[in-house]
Amino acid sequence: MNKTTKTAILVLSALLLWMLTGIFQKGSNLNDINSLKINTEEKVIKVKAKKIKSELRQSNVLVQGRTESNRNVLVSSETNGIVKEIFVKKGDFVKKDQILCKLSTDSRKAKLDEAKALMLQKKLEWDASKVLVEKGYRSQTKAAGSKAAYDASKALVIQMEEELENINIRSPFDGFFNDNLAEVGDFLSIGMPCGQVVDYNPILVIGQVSEQEIKKIKSDIQGYAVLSTGEKLDGLLSYVSKTADSKTRTFRIELEINNSNFDIKDGITAELFIPTKKVQAHLIPPSSLTLDSDGKIGVRHIDSNNEVIFSDVEIIGDEKELVWVSGLPEEITLITIGQEFVIEGQKVNYTLEVLN
Numbered sequence: 001m002n003k004t005t006k007t008a009i010l011v012l013s014a015l016l017l018w019m020l021t022g023i024f025q026k027g028s029n030l031n032d033i034n035s036l037k038i039n040t041e042e043k044v045i046k047v048k049a050k051k052i053k054s055e056l057r058q059s060n061v062l063v064q065g066r067t068e069s070n071r072n073v074l075v076s077s078e079t080n081g082i083v084k085e086i087f088v089k090k091g092d093f094v095k096k097d098q099i100l101c102k103l104s105t106d107s108r109k110a111k112l113d114e115a116k117a118l119m120l121q122k123k124l125e126w127d128a129s130k131v132l133v134e135k136g137y138r139s140q141t142k143a144a145g146s147k148a149a150y151d152a153s154k155a156l157v158i159q160m161e162e163e164l165e166n167i168n169i170r171s172p173f174d175g176f177f178n179d180n181l182a183e184v185g186d187f188l189s190i191g192m193p194c195g196q197v198v199d200y201n202p203i204l205v206i207g208q209v210s211e212q213e214i215k216k217i218k219s220d221i222q223g224y225a226v227l228s229t230g231e232k233l234d235g236l237l238s239y240v241s242k243t244a245d246s247k248t249r250t251f252r253i254e255l256e257i258n259n260s261n262f263d264i265k266d267g268i269t270a271e272l273f274i275p276t277k278k279v280q281a282h283l284i285p286p287s288s289l290t291l292d293s294d295g296k297i298g299v300r301h302i303d304s305n306n307e308v309i310f311s312d313v314e315i316i317g318d319e320k321e322l323v324w325v326s327g328l329p330e331e332i333t334l335i336t337i338g339q340e341f342v343i344e345g346q347k348v349n350y351t352l353e354v355l356n
Contacts, residue, residue: 044347044348044349045338045341045342045346045348045349046338046348046349046350046351047302047335047337047338047339047341047342047348047349047350048335048336048337048338048350048351048352048353049301049302049333049334049335049336049350049351049352049353050333050334050336050352050353051331051332051333051334051352052282052283052284052331052332052334053282053330053331054280054281054282054328054329054330054331055280055281055282055283056278056279056280056281057278057279057280057281057316057317057324057326058275058277058278058316058317059275059276059277059278059279059281059316059317059326060223060273060274060275060276060316060317061209061213061216061217061273061274061276062271062272062273062315063207063208063209063213063253063271063272063274064207064269064270064271064272065205065206065207065208065225065255065269065270065271065272066205066206066207066267066268066269066270067203067204067205067206067227067264067265067266067267067268067270068203068204068205068206068254068266068267069198069199069200069203069204069266070199070200070201070202070203070204070256071173071175071198071199072178072196072197072198072199073172073196073197074181074193074195074196075100075101075169075170075171075172075193075194075195075196075197076169076190076191076192076193076194077101077103077166077169077188077189077190077191077192077193077194078166078169078190079103079163079166079167079190080187080188080189080190081103081104081106081167081187081188082103082104082185082186082187082188083101083102083103083104083182083183083184083185083186083187083188083194084102084103084104084167084184085101085102085184086100086101086102086180086182086183086184086194086195087099087100087101087102088100088177088180088195089177089180090177090178090179090180091176091177091178092176092177093174093175093176093177094171094174094175094176094177094197095171095174096171096172096173096174097170097171098170098171099168099169099170100169100170100171100177100194100195100197101169101180101182101194101195102167102168102169103166103167103168103169103188104167105164105167108160108163108164108167109164111160111163112157112160112161112163112164115153115156115157115159115160116157118153118156119150119153119154119156119157121153122146122149122150122152122153123150123153125146125149125150126143126146126147126149126150128146129142129143129146129147130143169194171197172197173197173199174199175197175198175199175200176197176198176199176200176262177195177196177197178195178196178197178198179195179196180194180195181193181194181195181196182194182195198266200259200262200264200266201258201259201260201262202235202256202257202258202259203256203257203259203264203266204238204254204255204256204257205225205233205235205254205255205257205270205272206252206253206254206255207252207253207255207270207272208245208248208250208251208252208253209240209250209251209252209253210249210250210251211244211249211250211251214240214251216276216277217237217240217253217274217276218237218240219237219238219239219240220236220237220238221236221237221274221275222234222235222236222237222275223235223236223237223255223272223273223274223275224255224272224273225255225257225270225271225272225273226270226271226273227264227268227269227270228268228269228270229268231264233257233264234257235255235256235257235258236255236256237253237254237255237256237274238254238255238256239252239253239254240253241253253272253274255272255274273317279316279326280326280330281316281317281324281325281326282324282325282326282328282332282334283319283322283323283324284299284322284323284325284334285321285322285323285336286321286322286323287336288300288334288335288336288339289313289315289323289325290339290340292310292312292344296312297312297313297315298310298311298312298313298327299311299313299325299328299332299334299335299339300334300335300339300342300344301328301332301333301334301335302333302335302348302350303333305347306347306348306349306350307345307346307347307348308335308342308343308344308345308346308347308348309344310344311327311328311329312327313325313326313327313328314326314327333350333352335348335350336353337353
């Protein structure tokens with residue numbers, strides 16, 4: 001084999017090797033493209049969604065609170081004395097002006113009798129002075145002195161009668177004798193309590209409203225409360241504070257609820273729903289709610305290009321196992337399953353489901 005033949009064979013071999021290398025590379029490129037297409041297709045996540053239209057709905061401010069008695073007072077003594085009798089027991093219902101505790105009389109009765117005797121004497125003197133003045137035997141000045149002494153004696157009798165009456169410690173209103181704070185034999189000075197009387201009708205549901213929410217709330221409107229025991233109770237928003245608590249910067253509100261049968265107890269945890277205005281809202285399953293990267297609560301839904309949108313929402317109420325939210329377009333395609341696996345702007349494939 002000469003040199004020319006060897007050279008031709010080497011060139012042909014190189015050419016064949018180059019051609020074979022190009023073919024394999026082309027096949028490899030095709031595989032890469034197909035692989036990319038497959039990967040791209042795999043990134044289009046399938047989710048389930050539901051088309052939901054908004055409805056006109058009453059918006060409420062939700063406030064955490066508790067029940068509280070309408071009135072709660074310590075019934076205190078208006079005079080000094082030793083407790084002689086206690087007429088009621090803890091838990092008894094008492095009427096207004098009913099005697100709860102009675103102090104010993106001591107010398108009060110004697111002082112009243114003395115004051116009445118003095119008043120009788122001064123009255124006789126005054127009657128005599130009037131007769132003498134009419135006959136010209138006494139001056140008007142002395143008669144006026146007799147009249148003043150008689151008036152002073154009458155005032156003393158009234159004072160002694162009140163002092164004697166003060167040994168009876170009475171209920172200031174209808175309510176329950178919640179606690180007795182004195183026992184027979186205890187000495188009570190002025191201002192010391194005999195017991196506690198609580199008025200549970202109406203019952204109040206009280207709560208604290210934030211600075212952002214208080215501007216939405218007005219008094220004398222109907223609201224309702226849901227107790228931790230399950231009862232839903234309608235009532236009147238009777239009080240909205242105009243001054244914030246100096247520590248919490250919140251405003252006290254009171255929902256007044258009829259409790260004539262005294263079934264509602266004091267101190268039960270409750271949620272207050274105070275109506276504000278009517279808004280367009282959507283009824284959605286609570287499982288559709290999610291958080292964005294900033295921690296805002298909202299939902300993910302799908303636009304006409306099958307891209308994911310995140311929208312902030314405000315929860316304004318609930319209905320059975322669903323929740324009412326506001327802040328969305330009139331009609332949305334809500335992602336109901338898979339919302340946690342997609343992000344805003346991502347394309348998705350979806351199938352519609354029916355919510356019961």
